[in-house]
Amino acid sequence: MKEIILIKNGELALKGLNRSTFEDKMIKNIRRRLSDLGKVTFFKSQSTITVYPESEDFDLDEAEIRIGRVFGIAGYSRAAVAEKDMAEIEKVTLDYFSDKIFAYKTFKVEAKRSDKKFPLKSPEICREIGAAMLSAHPFLKVDVHNPDLVITVEIRDREAYIRGNQKKGAGGIPVGTSGRGAVLMSGGIDSPVAAFMMARRGLEIMGVHFAAPPYTSEMAENKVKMLTEKVSKYAGRIELYIVPFTEIQLAIRDNCPEEYFTIIMRRLMMKIAERVALMHGAKALVTGESLGQVASQTLMALACTDCACEMPILRPLVGMDKNDIVELARKTDTFETSILPYEDCCTVFTPKHPNTRPKKEDVLAAEAQFDFSPMIEKAIQNIRFEIIEGR
Amino acid sequence: MVYLDYSATTPVCEAALKKMNEIYKTNFANPSSTHFAGLRARQALEQARKTVAERLGAESDEIYFTSGGTEANNLAVFGAVEAAKKHRDKKRIVVGAIEHSSVFESVKKLANDGYDVIFIKPDRHGNISAADIAGAVDENTILVSLMYVNNELGSVMPVKSVKSIIKAKNSPALFHCDCVQAFCKKKFTHNTLDADLISVTGHKIFAPKGIGALYVKKGVKIMPRSFGGEQERKLRTGTQAVALAAGLAAAIEDFDTENYGEKVKEVNRYARSELKKIEGIIFNSDENASDYILNFSLPGYRSETVLNYLSEREICVSSGSACAKGKLSHVMSAVTDDKREADSAIRLSFSHLNTKEDIDKFISALKSAKEELIKAQ
CATH class of the missing domain: 3.40.50.620 (HUPs)
Structure with missing residues (x-):
């Protein structure tokens, strides 16, 4: 299973016209921190930066730890990559959470669909994935207000990303933007x-x-x-x-x-x-x-x-x-x-x-x-x- | 390099290296394995055990290998106290106030757990009187732990009186003797000490680090601290370090107690006479201390600074105490209330490899340290 890291900018989103300067500096900082872990590509879109490992042996665990220490990041999460096919998304989701699911009692599914051509609408995606999770793990309950686990399915242009709870980033603003x-x-x-x-x-x-x-x-x-x-x-x-x-x-x-x-x-x-x-x-x-x-x-x-x-x-x-x-x-x-x-x-x-x-x-x-x-x-x-x- | 820190550790002697090399290469099997290779490893291990036992005048089955002195001391103290739970309300433990930290901290923990721990105070030179021990041991005492030679001051404890005191008091107490600084350097057997438990270690006598042993007198029962495995008759489980044990045995055989002792005595006497000539020196080790250790203070010159100064000149000595930011060594603070004396303690510790030239180099560097360094407030 291919895994990536999704990063949410922090205060940067507030930075009006300077924003891209700050963002570029942050990406540069992340790139530098990860440079010895293998080849990696970065994508920027809205307020998310996607860290996309290009080599097989890329150490994602270590990358995650290091990203957690980069200033300017509000939150980050690992995500599984799936082909844009509902059966495939379901399979990857079940597989992705199979080890960790026992830590949770309640969950909900959220879907984001930036590719509007995807045949299912967001609520439909949520329903399908939710049902699959429930039947695989009968001890789970759905709680849409205060769930232990939020499963987010994002349908992007090329692929779909499936992620769990977001982790809190180190906050602050990128090192080097203040001299x-x-x-x-x-x-x-x-x-x-x-x-x-x-x-x-x-x-x-x-x-x-x-x-x-x-x-x-x-x-x-x-x-x-x-x-x-x-x-x-x-x-x-x-x-x-x-x-x-x-x-x-x-x-x-x-x-x-x-x-x-x-x-x-x-x-x-x-x-x-x-x-x-x-x-x-x-x-x-x-x-x-x-x-x-x-x-x-x-x-x-x-x-x-x-x-x-x-x-x-x-x-x-x-x-x-x-x-x-x-x-x-x-x-x-x-x-x-x-x-x-x-x-x-x-x-x-x-x-x-x-x-x-x-x-x-x-x-x-x-x-x-x-x-x-x-x-x-x-x-x-x-x-x-x-x-x-x-x- | 001038190395005057042999009580911290020693290099490994040729005999031990050779033996270990041989075992690592050709006799590497697990001594618990049933096949012939395992049997050979077991034989090597038992041969090593026999050598340690003989040095202590003991039987092989009274020797348990450990990772070193600290583990042996911990096993002795906690193992004895655990086994003494059968005596129910008997809770007294008597120890010297200047025991090695592996005993000192262990009994401090036991004190926190409700044991009545009595620390016997030493005099200015780290000597403890047998009468004080007799005053502390009562019928509720379950353990007396007293080291043979103090590691910081070299003072020799009245260990040979302990067992008779215990007997006179009608106490069920076991006597544990930490012999880490005395092993091979002093002539003794378990009989001369009349101890129930004796800790020794390898790396003070030219054996490798990572190996030590606990002697447990036949008939004495103490409880294990590690579980899972049948090794060391279940008292200290985990696969034995055969090569290290054999290295320890080789070093013991190689250690010439009398000859080394003569050389060290000469070096010690020389160092003492040269130090005497330096104004302001106070000897923390008295004339009765082990020749292997010579501790002195130069009040006003903080140990840490002097150590750094000497270290820059490739002279290795040790301080009895940590610096102002850390805690003072419990040994130095037990023997003196004068902070300037405690804070300036330097320990020299010798081996047969030291020469008068080493001492000359050290003395001359110390003199220039005294000239160049600024006195502390």
Whole structure:
């Protein structure tokens, strides 16, 4: 039996004249995600995209999982393909649901007939298929209002498609339609969630990670790679830039007042991230900061980090509770990795008593006591990067 | 590479490799099969069992192969407790507070299930007093689990007193001894320990990972944790790893307890004397500890950082504790309240393959770490 996947656009349908740009971007994203699974053709019609495998060994199970993670999709379902012949449609329908039917008690059949030349009208198709299902599975009952299973038969130009319940898509808008942003990835719970949320709003993600060996380990860096890989399953391909940060952290420690360690460190991270972002076409920075979560994320502290760079800093988690963030981290499957216990650069030299109400003038004055720019240049020159493909 | 982490694991010795290679290639049949090839595999398995048994002064039918120390410990603890249900309201379990996590976490689960688990506190160097055990064991005690050599500190437990304490208290308790770090390294038999259950593993003594054994004294009954199959007299079902078992046996035969012990003692003494010269060093392992393990702290220098630093220089050691984000090791937090000491613990563990040069390289790297690294708050 030949099977395909039908995809319903999400918010895209609202996008007036830009719609086809968004749709094309989404198809491109899906195509890229499925590229290693075999040859596949896409058809666009109204608000449905049909994914049509061309090779025998195409892994539809995997394709379905990946499609479930592509932003811009409201819903999707697998469908069996049948010849446009009522006896054939009936046979395929019975066959298609024979294994899974035991999960349902009630059902109804819907028919859509875009080929008006098909001899049976929609209500007639429903009746026939419904009757066939009932006689094959006597335990089933018809419920037209609130059925467990909706069987949809679509009569298209070339073939007929038979599908069950639609699955909910990842929502949002296609990655890449909102430009590019650089996410500061620490390895904690928050930054991957922030990346996920911005990718869902169409932002193409690149990652910037600060490594401070030997205070942070290779394991900590691997952890960030693992997290980036998890995010890339939703966000698609991600370039991860790793900035050597030890020298700068030591310089902060040696030259700045302890109460400002973290805030100055974050300001310098922003400055470097902005430079990296500019070099690679990103127009915004993204962080996992959440208001009041830690000393460096109070309103006054955020004001101090904000003015370190000119680019907008997007903080999708700013108003979220930790519990909600954790829930999203579980949903994106990053939580278990995030809580692996490796030191990250944010926790290496945490001051005992950080200033939670830093004044901008004081922070700027403290930072000005040392000229960090040569070190920043050196760090930028020694950036390593890795491409995480994201399928 | 300077490898000072042999208590984490060892490479596989030539003798074991050769034996395993032979079995994988030419004696691959299922030891439960009835045909001649199965019989040959069974013979190899039983030969291996005999070697393990002999090392423990036991009979072959007292040895049950497992996947390693953790499984042996789990089987011993849960198997003994399950079998003790016949004693109805007897619910006390006595264990050392610094047992390996495979015992520690198992009894913590049993505590959650309503068992009265008593943890015996060690002193600053991980030593436990027999008197404390005597104070904890009563007639309601069903299990005492005490390791022979502690894996983080090398401290040697008063295991030889346990059985007499149990007898004196008129308790039905079984005595389980986790001998993972002592097996082949210390001279002992089941008689010297007077234990009912003994766990051992292969990969600390140059055998492969994935094989271990539990000794169960004849007449002692414990309940299985796996079902389906007749293997290991139904106590540990599943097709046996014949080659790994034979590898374990070969490694046991190859392990020269006295000679290796001498070499390790020398290396340990040298490392200790060199470490003494470094200002600020606190020894967590005392002089009575096993020569195979030497644990110290350098307060202010977090283990994780020092480990990373040494690792960059291809020196492998181990930390007793995890970093600030993770939990402190239960062993280090049991022996000291000083977080800086616990958080800076480094464990060196040796084998006969180590030389003074290894120690020199390590000491010099540690000295430069101390110079270069910034002290934590």
